[in-house]
Amino acid sequence: MPIRVIVKRDVCIGCGVAPALCPDIFILEDGRNRILDRFSVETNDNISVGKLPEDMLDCIENAVTSCPVGGRYILREDLVSSLTLACDM
Secondary structure: OOEEEEEEOOOOOOOOHHHHHOOOOEEEEOOEEEEOOOOEEEEOOOEEEEEEOHHHHHHHHHHHHHOOOOOEEEEEHHHHHHOOEOOOO
């Protein structure tokens, strides 16, 4: 089941933690994180949304829990309808 990752770019401080931990998923652009194009579903000034394979979950969770401002969260596609978060915000 794919995993949806949402980066809240409007609160991102550009510390670089996510790209350092998961360079195959995240990149710093204009001082804010975003999902790499190959996984990106939507990117604008406020958010970056990506759909990623489940085998990347460990790396994603590590980046999410390391974010100092809670700028990203993950949703499992099978839980999106109930908006059950897979981590704290």
